[in-house]
Amino acid sequence: xxxxxxxxxxxxxxxxxxxxxxxxxxxxxxxxxxxxxxxxxxxxxxxxxxxxxxxxxxxxxxxxxxxxxxxxxxxxxxxxxxxxxxxxxxxxxxxxxxxxxxxxxxxxxxxxxxxxxxxxxxxxxxxxxxxxxxxxxxxxxxxxxxxxxxxxxxxxxxxxxxxxxxxxxxxxxxxxxxxxxxxxxxxxxxxxxxxxxxxxxxxxxxxxxxxxxxxxxxxxxxxxxxxxxxxxxxxxxxxxxxxxxxxxxxxxxxxxxxxxxxxxxxxxxxxxxxxxxxxxxxxxxxxxxxxxxxxxxxxxxxxxxxxxxxxxxxxxxxxxxxxxxxxxxxxxxxxxxxxxxxxxxxxxxxxxxxxxxxxxxxxxxxxxxxxxxxxxxxxxxxxxxxxxxxxxxxxxxxxxxxxxxxxxxxxxxxxxxxxxxxxxxxxxxxxxxxxxxxxxxxxxxxxxxxxxxxxxxxxxxxxxxxxxxxxxxxxxxxxxxxxxxxxxxxxxxxxxxxxxxxxxxxxxxxxxxxxxxxxxxxxxxxxxxxxxxxxxxxxx
Numbered sequence: 166x167x168x169x170x171x172x173x174x175x176x177x178x179x180x181x182x183x184x185x186x187x188x189x190x191x192x193x194x195x196x197x198x199x200x201x202x203x204x205x206x207x208x209x210x211x212x213x214x215x216x217x218x219x220x221x222x223x224x225x226x227x228x229x230x231x232x233x234x235x236x237x238x239x240x241x242x243x244x245x246x247x248x249x250x251x252x253x254x255x256x257x258x259x260x261x262x263x264x265x266x267x268x269x270x271x272x273x274x275x276x277x278x279x280x281x282x283x284x285x286x287x288x289x290x291x292x293x294x295x296x297x298x299x300x301x302x303x304x305x306x307x308x309x310x311x312x313x314x315x316x317x318x319x320x321x322x323x324x325x326x327x328x329x330x331x332x333x334x335x336x337x338x339x340x341x342x343x344x345x346x347x348x349x350x351x352x353x354x355x356x357x358x359x360x361x362x363x364x365x366x367x368x369x370x371x372x373x374x375x376x377x378x379x380x381x382x383x384x385x386x387x388x389x390x391x392x393x394x395x396x397x398x399x400x401x402x403x404x405x406x407x408x409x410x411x412x413x414x415x416x417x418x419x420x421x422x423x424x425x426x427x428x429x430x431x432x433x434x435x436x437x438x439x440x441x442x443x444x445x446x447x448x449x450x451x452x453x454x455x456x457x458x459x460x461x462x463x464x465x466x467x468x469x470x471x472x473x474x475x476x477x478x479x480x481x482x483x484x485x486x487x488x489x490x491x492x493x494x495x496x497x498x499x500x501x502x503x504x505x506x507x508x509x510x511x512x513x514x515x516x517x518x519x520x521x522x523x524x525x526x527x528x529x530x531x532x533x534x535x536x537x538x539x540x541x542x543x544x545x546x547x548x549x550x551x552x553x554x555x556x557x558x559x560x561x562x563x564x565x566x567x568x569x570x571x572x573x574x575x576x577x578x579x580x581x582x583x584x585x586x587x588x589x590x591x592x593x594x595x596x597x598x599x600x601x602x603x604x605x606x607x608x609x610x611x612x613x614x615x616x617x618x619x620x621x622x623x624x625x626x627x628x629x630x631x632x633x634x635x636x637x638x639x640x641x642x643x644x645x646x647x648x649x650x651x652x653x654x655x656x657x658x659x660x661x662x663x664x665x666x667x668x669x670x671x672x673x674x675x676x677x678x679x680x681x682x683x684x685x686x687x688x689x690x691x692x693x694x695x696x697x698x699x700x701x702x703x704x705x
Contacts (some may be wrong), residue, residue, distance in 0.1 A: 317472025346620025508554025557686025559630025
């Protein structure tokens with residue numbers, strides 16, 4: 166008998182339709198007529214469910230089966246607003262988002278009643294304060310100069326900047342708001358691989374022009390690199406640095422496809438591609454094929470941009486390929502002006518799940534490897550390092566500086582400053598806040614003038630927190646941050662300096678060939694020694 170209970174709601178709509186039709190006077194009211202039509206529609210939906218072949222749940226549970234899909238569709242919102250705790254990081258916790266919202270609005274971000282962190286849990290990190298704290302450094306001094314003797318136009322970059330986000334992935338209003346914030350706060354905005362749009366230039370904020378394998382904004386009709394177009398764009402006064410993207414944290418080693426339906430006239434003009442045609446961003450560059458050719462390409466871009474700093478951005482993958490690039494620097498005595506390390510935990514747009522979860526090194530590992538290699542090879546003083554990957558707070562920024570970065574970038578942090586609510590709909594063009602959408606009506610919800618100020622507020626508040634942390638541990642400047650000041654709870658319960666779990670490269674690793682095949686060199690894993698010995702400057 167219970168088998169037939171699943172049909173009761175459907176049958177009930179039919180009975181209610183008949184009841185309203187048979188038991189109402191001729192001069193029925195508006196609402197009675199409305200109810201009658203509603204019951205009829207629901208009964209027909211259930212009838213359709215019973216005979217359709219695509220959804221077995223709807224066929225077994227006519228009408229009420231739709232509730233399953235309805236509840237599933239609002240599951241993220243139910244979880245975010247009613248279920249998740251303040252510290253559930255999916256991918257950013259409510260506490261992290263609230264911190265950005267408060268600082269962007271210039272509200273107090275202080276927390277009452279103690280920490281929400283599980284201080285006894287494995288992986289918990291804390292700073293060692295000093296009994297001799299130093300004066301807090303002025304925010305105007307939280308900068309570093311990028312560009313060695315190779316550059317005619319070195320750039321003084323803030324220690325906290327906007328990471329790569331393209332026009333197309335973000336709306337025009339979002340791009341303008343970020344640029345207004347960068348202008349107000351005197352920090353820099355990375356254009357992302359979608360090139361320099363008119364919206365990046367609206368408020369005259371400083372820009373890093375990112376050039377990826379699609380060469381958007383500087384490409385031929387065939388999709389190859391166009392040097393003349395590059396020269397025209399790169400010499401714009403607002404473009405301060407050039408960044409060659411080799412890979413990104415969200416999907417390293419993976420190309421991209423922009424469907425023709427999304428290639429509007431504005432996007433086509435910005436990216437130098439035909440309107441309405443599907444555009445492919447290849448997985449690798451066509452302008453160079455090996456490390457030495459990459460360095461030659463860097464020199465070419467530096468020359469044609471008027472001597473502006475030129476660097477690379479990558480998520481570290483196979484160590485042998487990174488070592489090959491370092492060997493090319495040693496042999497040719499050429500090098501990029503900066504390297505931005507993107508952690509595998511990064512990514513604002515959508516990407517294949519396997520790449521998001523399982524490809525590339527996390528920021529801590531990749532950043533440490535790059536910094537240690539450059540130190541051991543004597544190149545660290547010539548090359549500045551940026552870092553990107555879930556940097557939200559002043560502590561996050563302090564940590565990447567301690568790991569060897571000269572500055573940190575944030576993408577999702579500044580998206581929160583714009584009002585992002587982490588609806589996880591970036592790839593659907595239905596962003597509820599007007600940030601990650603090309604829908605003109607949705608974009609209107611975002612006011613660049615107002616949100617630009619919030620971007621500026623968040624930047625300054627984060628730098629202020631960084632300066633206060635540095636002073637509290639006895640440093641005169643955040644650039645002096647080191648891993649001995651960061652303690653991490655180990656799996657067995659004890660607190661140990663973060664430096665204890667990370668290797669250090671001796672200079673002899675890169676000069677003494679007798680080290681080949683030795684199992685360990687001062688704690689350096691054997692696979693890294695093997696990778697160095699196998700690396701070649703003439704091939705990746």
